[in-house]
């Protein structure tokens with residue numbers, strides 16, 4: 044039995060968290076999932092150079108996917124908090140740190156942890 048390294052666990056967790064948020068926003072199509080894979084592959088290299096950065100990987104993958112989606116799909120994830128004004132995307136905070144959250148920089152609020160966007164979007168995602 045192989046022991047899974049903390050690095051591998053962090054990459055796994057990042058992939059799962061960002062995929063959960065994509066599913067919550069109904070954009071987890073095959074080509075979108077491959078964007079996540081691409082980002083995880085790049086961040087694997089990055090975190091191998093800097094293992095202390097492992098807790099930051101989820102936030103970085105989320106930002107990579109957000110950037111990639113902006114070109115192909117549009118803004119993601121859209122802010123579920125602001126009722127008025129133009130549609131705008133949530134940001135990741137901290138940009139480089141542990142425990143990343145989606146925040147609305149216009150309203151200045153934390154919306155959800157990365158991986159928990161479903162609850163903020165009211166999708167009724169069951170947490171089993």
Ligand SMILES: [Zn+2]
Nearest residue numbers: 122125147149
């Ligand atoms: Zn907002």
